[in-house]
Every structure is written in C-alpha cells, then in structure tokens.
Amino acid sequence: xxxxxxxxxxxxxxxxxxxxxxxxxxxxxxxxxxxxxxxxxxxxxxxxxxxxxxxxxxxxxxxxxxxxxxxxxxxxxxxxxxxxxxxxxxxxxxxxxxxxxxxxxxxxxxxxxxxxxxxxxxxxxxxxxxxxxxxxxxxxxxxxxxxxxxxxxxxxxxxxxxxxxxxxxxxxxxxxxxxxxxxxxxxxxxxxxxxxxxxxxxxxxxxxxxxxxxxxxxxxxxxxxxx
Amino acid sequence: xxxxxxxxxxxxxxxxxxxxxxxxxxxxxxxxxxxxxxxxxxxxxxxxxxxxxxxxxxxxxxxxxxxxxxxxxxxxxxxxxxxxxxxxxxxxxxxxxxxxxxxxxxxxxxxxxxxxxxxxxxxxxxxxxxxxxxxxxxxxxxxxxxxxxxxxxxxxxxxxxxxxxxxxxxxxxxxxxxxxxxxxxxxxxxxxxxxxxxxxxxxxxxxxxxxxxxxxxxxxxxxxxxxxxxxxxxxxxxxxxxxxxxxxxxxxxxxxxxxxxxxxxxxxxxxxxxxxxxxxxxxxxxxxxxxxxx
Amino acid sequence: xxxxxxxxxxxxxxxxxxxxxxxxxxxxxxxxxxxxxxxxxxxxxxxxxxxxxxxxxxxxxxxxxxxxxxxxxxxxxxxxxxxxxxxxxxxxxxxxxxxxxxxxxxxxxxxxxxxxxxxxxxxxxxxxxxxxxxxxxxxxxxxxxxxxxxxxxxxxxxxxxxxxxxxxxxxxxxxxxxxxxxxxxxxxxxxxxxxxxxxxxxxxxxxxxxxxxxxxxxxxxxxxxxxxxxxxxxxxxxxxxxxxxxxxxxxxxxxxxxxxxxxxxxx
Numbered sequence: 001x002x003x004x005x006x007x008x009x010x011x012x013x014x015x016x017x018x019x020x021x022x023x024x025x026x027x028x029x030x031x032x033x034x035x036x037x038x039x040x041x042x043x044x045x046x047x048x049x050x051x052x053x054x055x056x057x058x059x060x061x062x063x064x065x066x067x068x069x070x071x072x073x074x075x076x077x078x079x080x081x082x083x084x085x086x087x088x089x090x091x092x093x094x095x096x097x098x099x100x101x102x103x104x105x106x107x108x109x110x111x112x113x114x115x116x117x118x119x120x121x122x123x124x125x126x127x128x129x130x131x132x133x134x135x136x137x138x139x140x141x142x143x144x145x146x147x148x149x150x151x152x153x154x155x156x157x158x159x160x161x162x163x164x165x166x167x168x169x170x171x172x173x174x175x176x177x178x179x180x181x182x183x184x185x186x187x188x189x190x191x192x193x194x195x196x197x198x199x200x201x202x203x204x205x206x207x208x209x210x211x212x213x214x215x216x217x218x219x220x221x222x223x224x225x226x227x
Numbered sequence: 228x229x230x231x232x233x234x235x236x237x238x239x240x241x242x243x244x245x246x247x248x249x250x251x252x253x254x255x256x257x258x259x260x261x262x263x264x265x266x267x268x269x270x271x272x273x274x275x276x277x278x279x280x281x282x283x284x285x286x287x288x289x290x291x292x293x294x295x296x297x298x299x300x301x302x303x304x305x306x307x308x309x310x311x312x313x314x315x316x317x318x319x320x321x322x323x324x325x326x327x328x329x330x331x332x333x334x335x336x337x338x339x340x341x342x343x344x345x346x347x348x349x350x351x352x353x354x355x356x357x358x359x360x361x362x363x364x365x366x367x368x369x370x371x372x373x374x375x376x377x378x379x380x381x382x383x384x385x386x387x388x389x390x391x392x393x394x395x396x397x398x399x400x401x402x403x404x405x406x407x408x409x410x411x412x413x414x415x416x417x418x419x420x421x422x423x424x425x426x427x428x429x430x431x432x433x434x435x436x437x438x439x440x441x442x443x444x445x446x447x448x449x450x451x452x453x454x455x456x457x458x459x460x461x462x463x464x465x466x467x468x469x470x471x472x473x474x475x476x477x478x479x480x481x482x483x484x485x486x487x488x489x490x491x492x493x494x495x496x497x498x499x500x501x502x503x504x505x506x507x508x509x510x511x512x513x514x515x516x517x518x519x520x521x
Numbered sequence: 522x523x524x525x526x527x528x529x530x531x532x533x534x535x536x537x538x539x540x541x542x543x544x545x546x547x548x549x550x551x552x553x554x555x556x557x558x559x560x561x562x563x564x565x566x567x568x569x570x571x572x573x574x575x576x577x578x579x580x581x582x583x584x585x586x587x588x589x590x591x592x593x594x595x596x597x598x599x600x601x602x603x604x605x606x607x608x609x610x611x612x613x614x615x616x617x618x619x620x621x622x623x624x625x626x627x628x629x630x631x632x633x634x635x636x637x638x639x640x641x642x643x644x645x646x647x648x649x650x651x652x653x654x655x656x657x658x659x660x661x662x663x664x665x666x667x668x669x670x671x672x673x674x675x676x677x678x679x680x681x682x683x684x685x686x687x688x689x690x691x692x693x694x695x696x697x698x699x700x701x702x703x704x705x706x707x708x709x710x711x712x713x714x715x716x717x718x719x720x721x722x723x724x725x726x727x728x729x730x731x732x733x734x735x736x737x738x739x740x741x742x743x744x745x746x747x748x749x750x751x752x753x754x755x756x757x758x759x760x761x762x763x764x765x766x767x768x769x770x771x772x773x774x775x776x777x778x779x780x781x782x783x784x785x786x787x788x
Contacts, residue, residue, distance in 0.1 A: 384657065
C-alpha cells in the first residue's frame with residue numbers, strides 16, 4: 001500500500017549562506033495492507049521527516065513514494081489533497097485546529113469533507129470520543145483549551161474517524177495514561193484488521209511491541225557525512 | 228419698458244436650435260437624460276430655468292401658453308414665468324388647460340386630459356433618479372447605459388423597511404418603455420399614471436443639472452414597485468370642498484388658528500371649470516364668484 | 522448538506538479559472554509579470570507576498586478591476602469557457618454581480634454605508650431581478666444569521682456596525698447570489714485578532730458548505746494556513762514558489778519564501 005523507493009532529501013537554507021543539509025538518502029520501505037511498520041532511530045535521525053514526506057508536507061529531492069497508485073513525490077497539489085481526503089490519514093504529534101470549532105466537529109471533519117451527512121459524521125465522532133474517554137460535556141467546546149493528553153486524544157479520534165486505507169501515526173500514545181493507551185492500541189489493531197497499512201513512530205517500546213509487525217531503523221537512510 | 232428688444236423668447240436662435248436638438252434626442256430615446264448647454268437665465272437656478280429654456284425653444288408666435296406652479300396659475304412663480312414669456316415672446320397666455328398649446332408646470336400634471344398637439348414642459352430639480360443612493364455621476368451613467376437598476380429597488384426596499392410601505396410620495400421613479408428609469412420630477416405619485424399613454428408630448432428640463440429628457444406621446448411608463456407592495460397612486464381621502472370632485476389631487480389648506488382646514492383641488496383651472504359647470508363642494512358657494520382662500 | 526464527493530468527481534477535472542501569462546505594467550515598472558495558474562472548483566488559492574509584490578495588482582486584473590497588458594483570464598461560465606479580459610464591460614459587470622464576488626479589505630469599499638444591512642444584502646438579488654419584498658427580506662435575514670449578525674440589526678446602517686460586523690456584512694452581501702468564485706483582498710486586515718479568528722472560521726465554513734472557489738490575497742501567513750489549499754508566493758511581480766499550502770510553509774524551497782516563513786513571530 002505504501003512503497004518508498006530510493007528517497008532522498010536535503011534542506012537548502014538560502015538565508016544561512018545557502019547551507020545544504022542532506023537529511024536522507026536511498027530510503028527504501030514498503031508497508032503492506034494490514035501491516036504496521038514502526039520507524040525507530042534516535043531523535044533527529046529523520047523519522048518525522050520521512051513521515052512528513054509521505055504525507056506530502058515535505059518535498060523529496062528524488063525517489064518515489066507510492067501510496068496506492070499515487071506517487072506523492074511527483075503528484076500535483078490537487079492530487080495530494082485528494083489523497084489526504086480519501087486514502088491517507090495522518091495523526092501528527094500536535095493538534096492544530098481552527099479556533100472556535102467544537103471538538104465534535106473537529107473529529108467529524110474528515111467525514112464531512114467526504115460528503116458524509118452531518119448526523120452520521122457526528123455520530124461516528126461521538127463514538128470515538130466516548131471510546132477515548134473525552135467527557136461529553138467537552139464535545140461542544142473547542143479543544144484549544146484542553147490538556148495535552150486530551151488534545152492528543154482528539155487528534156487521534158480525528159485521525160481514525162474515516163477508515164483510511166493508509167495511516168501515518170506520529171507518537172500516537174505519547175502523553176496518554178495506561179487506559180487510554182490501551183484504547184489507542186485497540187484502534188490501531190482494528191485498523192490493521194480491516195486492511196489498513198500503517199506507518200508509525202512509537203517511542204513507547206511496549207506499544208511498539210504490541211502493534212508493529214516490523215521495525216525499520218531510519219539511521220540506515222542517513223546520508224554518510226562524506227557523501 | 229426696456230431699451231432693448233428681446234430675441235423671440237429671450238434665447239438666441241442658435242441656443243434654441245441646440246436645445247431642440249437635445250429635445251429631439253430625448254424624444255428618440257425616451258427617458259434618457261440628454262446633456263445640454265444650459266444658459267444663464269434671468270432667474271436663479273432652482274426657479275425653473277430648465278423648464279423655461281425648453282419652453283423658449285418650443286415656442287412659436289402662434290402658441291398659447293399656460294404656466295402652473297403646484298397646479299395653480301396664480302402663484303408667484305407661475306405669474307413671473309408667464310409674464311416673462313409675454314414680455315420676451317409676446318405669445319398669448321391662458322389659464323384654461325384645454326386652450327393651451329404649451330403648458331409649463333412645476334410639480335403637477337393637470338387633471339384635464341391632454342390632447343394630441345399639446346406639449347407639457349416639466350421643471351426638474353434633480354434629473355438623476357439614482358442620485359441619492361449613488362452620488363457618482365460616472366457610476367450612474369454606467370448604470371443607465373448597462374441597464375443596471377437593482378439599486379433603484381434598493382431605494383424602495385429601504386422605504387418599506389423604514390415605513391412599512393413605499394413612502395416615496397413624489398418624484399416616484401418610473402421605467403419608460405421598459406428601458407430607462409426616469410425621475411418624473413417632483414410630481415405627486417398620484418400623477419404617475421397620467422405619464423403613461425398620454426396624447427401630449429412630455430418634455431423635462433433641468434437647468435442647473437443641464438439635462439433634458441422626454442416622454443413621447445403614447446409611451447408606456449410604469450411606476451416601479453415590488454410584487455408584494457404594488458404601486459398605488461394615493462391622494463387624500465376627501466372631496467374638493469369647492470367643486471366636490473372626488474378624483475382630483477387636493478391641497479390641504481389651514482383656514483384658522485384652531486386647525487380648521489379645507490381640501491381644495493390643486494389644479495385651479497380644473498376646479499374653476501367644474502364650478503362654472505355647476506358643481507358645488509361642501510364649502511363652496513354656487514357659481515364660483517372668485518377663488519376661495521388659498 | 523451538499524454531497525461534496527459528487528462535486529469533486531464531476532467538476533474536478535475542469536478548472537474553474539485558467540490564468541495564462543497575465544502581465545500588468547505601470548509604465549516601465551512591473552506590476553505583475555507572466556503569471557499563470559489554474560483554480561479548480563471548491564479550491565482555495567492563497568497569494569502571499571509583501572507590499573509591492575504585485576499580489577494586489579494581480580487580484581485587480583483577475584477580478585476585472587484593471588485591464589492587464591497581456592494574458593488571459595479564462596472563466597468557466599454557464600455557457601462555456603470565456604476570456605474575461607476580452608469580455609464587454611456589461612458582461613463583466615454582470616459576472617461580477619452573479620458568479621463572482623469581491624471582498625474588499627476595507628468593508629466600507631464593499632458596502633453602501635447609507636443603506637440598511639438588509640438592503641445591502643438584498644441589492645444583488647434585486648439587481649438580478651428579485652421583485653418580492655418579503656422574499657428579499659427573508660433571504661437577507663437568513664444570510665445575516667449565517668454570518669452571525671443578529672437579525673434584529675437588519676434595518677440598521679453599516680455605519681453603526683463594528684469593523685468585524687461590517688466585514689461579515691460585506692461577505693453576506695457578496696455570497697447571497699451563490700457565486701462560484703470569490704476574490705478576497707486581505708479579508709482580515711485591520712481587524713482585531715479575536716475578530717479575525719471568528720471571521721476566518723466563518724469563511725472556512727462557508728467555503729466548504731457552498732463549494733466555493735476562492736483566491737485570497739494576504740500578507741498574513743496564518744490566514745493562508747487556515748484557509749488555503751494551495752499557495753503562491755509573490756515577489757517583485759513574479760511567482761517565486763507555489764504548491765500545497767502546508768508544504769510551502771513547512772518546507773519552503775525558495776530563498777524568499779524561507780525568509781518570509783522564518784520572519785513570522787511565533788506566539
């Protein structure tokens with residue numbers, strides 16, 4: 001479902017004497033349906049970078065990233081938008097929301113974007129929020145005032161609202177207590193069971209062991225200093 | 228009286244020719260405001276200079292002129308303008324609508340039905356119906372050119388929103404031959420229906436604003452309105468106290484300090500004609516010996 | 522409400538607006554040079570740049586306020602694609618009243634200050650022939666509600682409104698005829714921060730609900746991040762970078778874009 005081939009990236013900082021920072025070279029990776037692949041490597045090794053490139057948030061210098069049959073590296077912005085709407089989900093580390101939108105609507109948004117009727121979308125959102133132990137009295141409030149853990153759970157709910165065939169999860173269990181971690185791992189297992197391909201970053205070893213089928217160390221893709 | 232002779236009807240022949248050209252253009256495009264080179268007249272702007280120039284351009288020595296102001300032949304302005312034309316053109320004058328060939332009017336249409344061959348000249352203060360909503364002349368010209376009249380209905384909408392009904396009671400905007408929106412001059416909306424299908428030629432002159440426009444005989448003129456607030460030509464719910472007419476537009480006259488009042492036909496000739504024919508109103512005396520207190 | 526997936530599928534392949542080599546000069550100076558891009562239905566395009574970048578010139582040329590020196594602006598009208606630059610004035614003005622909308626930076630430029638709020642919203646309806654007072658008023662009140670202006674203020678003049686309210690009224694006035702393309706020039710400029718947030722949220726909702734396309738010119742990167750699907754960065758009259766909004770802002774390639782992004786103060 002996700003196939004990465006020979007991916008390379010560098011950053012050119014024009015305003016700092018055009019410093020060129022190569023961050024990735026020759027990355028190869030494949031995630032099959034129903035599989036969860038975990039990225040490991042020290043902080044700054046490129047895990048989030050790789051994930052952002054799959055999401056289309058970072059540009060690649062060369063190589064290919066196939067999500068389904070769309071090559072994200074060469075896709076047009078419109079194709080990527082369509083991909084993000086239908087096929088590829090992303091749960092980032094931080095919840096970025098428009099101010100004033102109620103939590104229920106934040107979570108329902110991916111479904112509303114797909115044209116799902118509002119009641120159905122909100123019902124699904126309610127289901128997820130309940131499962132993630134967000135009290136109902138908070139559903140009509142904007143999540144901008146929630147605690148870090150609560151925000152993360154809202155983020156996760158949003159990511160799992162639509163059954164995406166491919167999912168990117170960046171530290172989904174960080175800042176969660178044991179009970180909620182359990183819920184999230186359950187969600188991931190359900191996603192795998194229905195055939196989703198998942199690429200994830202988990203610092204929590206227990207979580208990693210539980211849901212990841214394979215682990216890939218991104219240090220293998222770090223460009224050699226000499227090159 | 229003076230030691231110089233006036234050219235016929237005061238204006239020189241070239242000026243009259245220029246005005247006639249503007250009039251012809253106006254007749255060719257009903258309701259369209261034609262710019263003209265308005266002259267300095269011996270009365271200030273705001274006193275009917277536009278109407279006077281149009282009348283002057285139309286007059287021939289055989290014409291019979293009637294001048295009315297708010298329907299009356301004997302107010303100061305009507306008398307002044309009539310005397311002006313007697314002095315400068317030497318034409319015959321009359322108060323009888325039926326006998327006149329040219330009628331210059333300020334803010335009223337005579338009650339008596341006009342006939343083919345008569346010319347009605349209106350005095351116009353502000354010719355542009357959109358002026359108070361859109362102050363830019365460049366923009367209003369575009370609107371007329373491109374037939375963009377949504378704003379005109381905004382004005383009527385505002386009336387209804389504010390007063391519960393279209394409160395515009397005079398200078399009520401009309402659409403001429405389905406094309407140009409026109410300001411019929413500050414005639415009461417009661418008179419609007421007479422604009423349409425009239426046998427006479429109707430000419431409009433605005434001296435200060437330098438515009439002439441026209442409604443040719445038997446032109447279709449419709450007052451603007453909304454489907455759910457149709458146009459109604461209203462007048463006071465009263466009969467004339469002198470001649471008992473129920474169908475003419477009335478002036479309300481305060482007769483004493485206790486608030487006593489009477490309603491009288493605004494059109495003096497119409498009222499006089501009816502009284503001469505034997506009609507008597509509630510406060511009238513049989514055989515109109517003179518006009519009642521005006 | 523609307524099943525947007527159909528909208529996307531059916532119309533997705535055809536651009537709503539195609540801009541080709543648009544150029545506008547002011548004498549020897551370049552206003553904007555050789556700009557080309559497409560806008561698809563339901564898409565929001567952000568154009569960012571600092572003062573003098575040419576973004577306002579570009580918007581004016583697109584919206585028909587200024588005539589470009591070169592180039593085409595092809596809009597998919599009901600009767601097929603038409604180059605609006607070549608259109609007659611009557612037709613362009615009609616387009617501007619129906620299929621297009623223009624939200625000015627200063628709401629006073631986009632409103633009639635001497636006309637009531639209801640009259641302002643109703644004007645475009647009356648301009649296309651609406652003649653039922655009750656119907657026009659109902660629609661105006663409905664729209665005031667959608668932009669969160671209390672219905673009780675329908676007869677008040679905009680001169681009595683706050684800046685944020687005036688801007689929301691301007692938006693209602695523009696959207697009442699369900700245009701397909703909205704041009705916005707710094708829609709939140711001059712508004713308080715909290716008011717901006719509310720306005721942006723409203724715009725987002727309306728754009729999504731009505732399936733609008735929008736071209737938003739702004740110097741505020743937060744606005745584009747929130748509203749725009751795609752972004753074009755302009756400098757000196759040229760487009761220096763374009764792409765997905767989050768990609769351009771998170772992984773800027775061009776020197777100027779990097780400077781712009783790094784200059785934003787983090788709150």
